[in-house]
Amino acid sequence: MSKVERRVRSLVRDDGEMRDAIQVVLDNASGGEVRWVDVRDKISSGQWGRLIEKEILVDGEEGFTLADREGIEAGLEDDDGSGGDVETPETTTWSKWDKLAGVATLGAFVGYAVGPVRNAIAGAIDVVLGPLLNVVPFYVVIMVIALGTGLYSTLLRAGLMDMEKMGAYQDRMKDIQERRKEAEKRDDDEALDEIQEEQMEAMGDQLGMFKEQFRPMVWIMFLTIPAFLWMFWVIGYRGSDAAYPAVAAQELVVPLAGSVTWDTGIVGPIQMWILWYFLCSMAFTQLVQKSLNIEMSPSSS
Secondary structure, eight states: OOHHHHHHHHHHOOHHHHHHHHHHHHHHHSSSEEEEHHHHHOOHHHHHHHHHHSSSEEEEEESSSSSSSHHHHHHHSSSSSSSOOOOOOOOOOOOOHHHHHHHHHHHGGGGGTHHHHHHHHHHHHHHGGGGGGGGHHHHHHHHHHHHHHHHHHHHHHHSSSSSHHHHHHHHHHHHHHHHHHHHHTTHHHHHHHHHHHHHTTHHHHHHHHHHHEEEEEEEEHHHHHHHHHHHHHHHTTTOOOOSSSSHHHOOOEEETTEEEEETTTTETTTTHHHHHOOOOOOOOHHHHHHHHHHSSSSOOO
């Protein structure tokens, strides 16, 4: 595959409208050269500039000439599997509700540092969870919360994160890496330069993957932070007074640590209730995924 063919394939892969623009240039270059005045009514100045920038069009005597007509025509053909045939998926667009959830999540984070915000959020949650403390032990309440967070986090990730699109991002990066290794084995400096340029263009894939992963995380945090603040408020943390002192002072025996209370620091500042929540959350999340047969790994083509 020639350098020009790879450049044409890269342009068409990144912007489908470039295929028509390149075909227009080919049709108007029957005499060997093409001028902007000949095609300005059919393609945009941005498309014309990209063709010059990528050296698909090079300086001629009166206008621009095609760098390699055969390579350009080959680049417009369907890929034959020789490399660089993995398309970049469209980036997911956040809705206004996603953005509002993100803003609300940031506001809820303030509750960790600002007492009045924490008390307001936790007090509202206490209307629902508070009565459970009179029925079951606190460790059971934590298990209920962990089960709930595990359930909706799994459903949100499955519903909001497109695993096929995540797989497409990974496929493209894998394809580039494989072609780079092959070019290094052949000592093909020209191909390496093209692949390096394609890698720079593919950096946008990293942003796309981040947006895919972070969208469900916003909703998960939006629902989880209030419950976590409530547990924070019940036990007391970093000098704050416990809303339920009797619960905070309850003793329990755990492996290695022995007899502790819920506000005992087990690993540095991590108190017993935090450790118990995360253990339950991880276990219930795995259980929910297996029970509902939900795959959380990106699907590759």
